Amino acid sequence: MSQPLKYLGQGLAYALFAVVLGYFSTSPEYAHLPADSALLKLSFNHAAQRKKPCHERTDEEMAKLAKNMRIRKDCPRERSDVVVELEMDGKQLYHVVLHPPGLSHDGAASIYRRLPVPAGPHRFVARLKDMEGGDFSFVHEENITLGAGKVMVIDFKADVPGAPGFMFKS
Amino acid sequence: MRKYLQNLLLRLENAFNAPFGQALNPWYHLGAITFYLFWIVVVSGVYLYIFYRTGVDEAYQSVERLTHDQWYAGGVMRSLHRYASDGIVVTMLLHMLRNFITGRFHSFRWFSWVSGVFLIWLVYTCGINGYWMVWDRLAQFIAVGTAEWFDWMPLFSQPLARNFLVQGDVNDRFFALLSFAHITIPLVLLLFMWIHTKRMNHAETNPPLRLAVGTLLMLLALSLVKPALSHAHADLALLPDVIRLDWFYLAPYPLLYIWSPGAVWVLVGGITALLLLVPWLFRPRTRPAVAEVHLDNCNGCARCAADCPYSAIVMHPRQDGRPHQLQPVVDPDLCASCGICVGACPSSMPFRSNELVSGIELPDQELATLRAGIDRTLAVLHGDARVMVFGCDCAYDVHALQSEGVAALSLPCIGMLPPAFIDYVLRDARVDGVMVAGCREGDCQYRLGIRWTELRLARQRVPHLRQRVPLQRIEFCWAGIQDDERARAELGTLRARVAQLPREIIMEEDSREHERQSGDKNQPD
Ligand code: HEM
Numbered sequence A: 001m002s003q004p005l006k007y008l009g010q011g012l013a014y015a016l017f018a019v020v021l022g023y024f025s026t027s028p029e030y031a032h033l034p035a036d037s038a039l040l041k042l043s044f045n046h047a048a049q050r051k052k053p054c055h056e057r058t059d060e061e062m063a064k065l066a067k068n069m070r071i072r073k074d075c076p077r078e079r080s081d082v083v084v085e086l087e088m089d090g091k092q093l094y095h096v097v098l099h100p101p102g103l104s105h106d107g108a109a110s111i112y113r114r115l116p117v118p119a120g121p122h123r124f125v126a127r128l129k130d131m132e133g134g135d136f137s138f139v140h141e142e143n144i145t146l147g148a149g150k151v152m153v154i155d156f157k158a159d160v161p162g163a164p165g166f167m168f169k170s
Numbered sequence B: 001m002r003k004y005l006q007n008l009l010l011r012l013e014n015a016f017n018a019p020f021g022q023a024l025n026p027w028y029h030l031g032a033i034t035f036y037l038f039w040i041v042v043v044s045g046v047y048l049y050i051f052y053r054t055g056v057d058e059a060y061q062s063v064e065r066l067t068h069d070q071w072y073a074g075g076v077m078r079s080l081h082r083y084a085s086d087g088i089v090v091t092m093l094l095h096m097l098r099n100f101i102t103g104r105f106h107s108f109r110w111f112s113w114v115s116g117v118f119l120i121w122l123v124y125t126c127g128i129n130g131y132w133m134v135w136d137r138l139a140q141f142i143a144v145g146t147a148e149w150f151d152w153m154p155l156f157s158q159p160l161a162r163n164f165l166v167q168g169d170v171n172d173r174f175f176a177l178l179s180f181a182h183i184t185i186p187l188v189l190l191l192f193m194w195i196h197t198k199r200m201n202h203a204e205t206n207p208p209l210r211l212a213v214g215t216l217l218m219l220l221a222l223s224l225v226k227p228a229l230s231h232a233h234a235d236l237a238l239l240p241d242v243i244r245l246d247w248f249y250l251a252p253y254p255l256l257y258i259w260s261p262g263a264v265w266v267l268v269g270g271i272t273a274l275l276l277l278v279p280w281l282f283r284p285r286t287r288p289a290v291a292e293v294h295l296d297n298c299n300g301c302a303r304c305a306a307d308c309p310y311s312a313i314v315m316h317p318r319q320d321g322r323p324h325q326l327q328p329v330v331d332p333d334l335c336a337s338c339g340i341c342v343g344a345c346p347s348s349m350p351f352r353s354n355e356l357v358s359g360i361e362l363p364d365q366e367l368a369t370l371r372a373g374i375d376r377t378l379a380v381l382h383g384d385a386r387v388m389v390f391g392c393d394c395a396y397d398v399h400a401l402q403s404e405g406v407a408a409l410s411l412p413c414i415g416m417l418p419p420a421f422i423d424y425v426l427r428d429a430r431v432d433g434v435m436v437a438g439c440r441e442g443d444c445q446y447r448l449g450i451r452w453t454e455l456r457l458a459r460q461r462v463p464h465l466r467q468r469v470p471l472q473r474i475e476f477c478w479a480g481i482q483d484d485e486r487a488r489a490e491l492g493t494l495r496a497r498v499a500q501l502p503r504e505i506i507m508e509e510d511s512r513e514h515e516r517q518s519g520d521k522n523q524p525d
Helices: A003-024 A059-064 B002-020 B026-051 B056-068 B071-101 B107-133 B137-151 B160-164 B172-198 B209-225 B252-258 B261-281 B303-307 B340-344 B367-379 B419-429 B449-457 B484-500 B511-519
Strands: A037-046 A082-088 A091-098 A109-118 A120-129 A138-146 A151-157 A165-169 B313-317 B326-330 B387-392 B406-411 B433-438 B474-478
Touching: A003 B002, A003 B071, A003 B209, A037 A082, A037 B160, A082 A109, A091 A109, A109 B137, A109 B160, A120 A151, A120 A165, A138 A151, A138 A165, B002 B026, B002 B071, B026 B056, B026 B071, B026 B172, B026 B209, B056 B071, B056 B172, B071 B107, B071 B209, B107 B137, B107 B172, B107 B261, B137 B160, B137 B252, B137 B261, B252 B261, B303 B313, B303 B340, B340 B449, B367 B406, B367 B419, B387 B419, B387 B484, B419 B433, B419 B449, B433 B449, B433 B484, B449 B474, B474 B484
Parallel strands: A037 A151, B387 B406, B387 B433, B433 B474
Antiparallel strands: A037 A109, A082 A091, A082 A120, A120 A138, A151 A165, B313 B326
């Protein structure tokens, strides 16, 4: 191979490397979700009510305990499951039962869930139950118009003074 | 399957040999090019660091200022940083693939292979960490994606992804942490790169200068033609819509959503586990015997240790009571059975009339047996231009060249050939020429065989080829398995040349030189 041809060959090899690097560093483009979608992110951290309420131990019960364990108030640590439902335009979008974590099942339940939905006006209803028996203790309804490409976070806080419950942040 | 891939690779490499020549063929220097690209990333990264600000807004804005306000410096540095990082992925993966195809991963090489697998994780961690620092929509996409990916494993009390829910969740301190990580992880990578090459003697960590210059020029040109740019500023209230993904580093991210985070863990974990097992899954059933030291013939000169490509020989204090300070000890786990140590030993001297045993030998290829074989074949050679071809089992099969005028001997590596054997066959005009053949230049299966052979025959590395041996009777031929045409052409050239030379080979005895070489106790370099 003559010298100029060799240089040409080397140039082509470098050019090929450059084209591969230049192209795949940005292409092909990736569309995360269809253009007319929005995304709901249901996420919160919540410690449910205890399964059994605290109660005062009777003298009989106290006597059965070792001396150093004799505390009058008995609070079982185990918490209830957290049940969450999300409805969009009258149809159930998501339903989940969150078990309390931890060896004694006494931790705060956490959730992070992505739910892609079509953009546009929607009626959302979120419900949460965090005690044994009974109905949903927290319900939040709202009409929201979700723009295309918007993210709406559905958070829940039981300890916000005045307005405990769900928060729709869009 | 591997044979098929091997053929394909050889063809591809051959195509590169034409313009680059064997010595500069980039395929033979992929590990060194990866090292070099790492240094480009470090230098450009230091420049970027000077201007980078840690903060939710400042991070993005400082990168924008670098890119646009000083496009000629900061912008170019940013692009170099990106493209050299991408290049690392390409050359690293090709280096891995090539080592797999050429069977360079099992036995004594397991450590290089396994440490290489850790390097893949570290390289990816560095790259992904780097993309977070820009805090644009792409960074947002991979930050959230990474958190969602890790959340699949029940490691954290709260989902990590909750840290990226709304604007304001991410604070300035987060960027201080990111930039700290972006110094620490590359340092760990460098440490592992050092560990990766630690077991190799004279590891090639710098590519040939011309390749280095060519690569830098290519990256500079690419940086000017297609500068690295950011996406819009991250906004957690918005979906990162259409993303210009860097597929070299971020290809698994779309799979998180097409499949699921769990499936991506299975994929990545599965590939890692498979790669880690490769040295044991695909190892050959038998392993040739490792080198054996014969202290009776060893003066402890340490040349074998200096020439061993895998640092398998260590010099220990002498144990046999002979008046030498040191003796070589072979670590069987590291020994490649290439025989390069035999070629380095001054006792590998075929002229001895007594029993030929060298200071270090391969039990499967004892020098005495090789010498006897040579004597037998040379006795029946005839014709005008008789040639002895010394070849290597990993390269072109020199037996294919045998004819009534050509004898061939294949060694595990051409580096096993003691220079004195060339002297031996040319003496008394038993042959008219010698061809020294081995793997393609730059691609020695045992890394240093060709290099040491060339230096020994050029009388630049001990043991030297004796001065009395006429160099015009020697031809080198660095040819791969497929290079039949080339090997025959080189042999033809040599035979034509020696046919012109007088039959009588003038070899003036220089006994002093012989003594100097075999008795030389100087430590080699
Ligand atoms: C940052 C990434 C990497 C760098 C900078 C790197 C660099 C190097 C260098 C400089 C050598 C010595 C070459 C020589 O002197 O002959 C080498 C050898 C080797 N590398 Fe890597 N490497 C990387 C990744 C990998 C990976 C991912 C693998 C495989 C999983 C791998 C497997 C090997 C093996 C098996 C050898 C020994 C080859 C032989 O004995 O001939 N390397 N590497």
